[in-house]
Amino acid sequence: MKIKELSNLTEDDLVIKEKQLKKELFDMESHRQMGRVEKPASFRNIRRDIARILTVLNERRISKGKTN
Numbered sequence: 001m002k003i004k005e006l007s008n009l010t011e012d013d014l015v016i017k018e019k020q021l022k023k024e025l026f027d028m029e030s031h032r033q034m035g036r037v038e039k040p041a042s043f044r045n046i047r048r049d050i051a052r053i054l055t056v057l058n059e060r061r062i063s064k065g066k067t068n
Helices: 003-007 011-034 041-068
Strands: none
Touching: 003 041, 011 041
């Protein structure tokens, strides 16, 4: 997921997307513990997507704080 795609979403959508990705990461971690992971590289991709979402959310919160 790209930053431009994320910046077009609302804050509520970003929070929902973050929760979905965190659940997916949790499920993948449990599969890793059992020894059956199909795509090990997807762990990194999901963590990066979560970080991108958090970055966009923080930028929005900072910009709202400066305008007030």
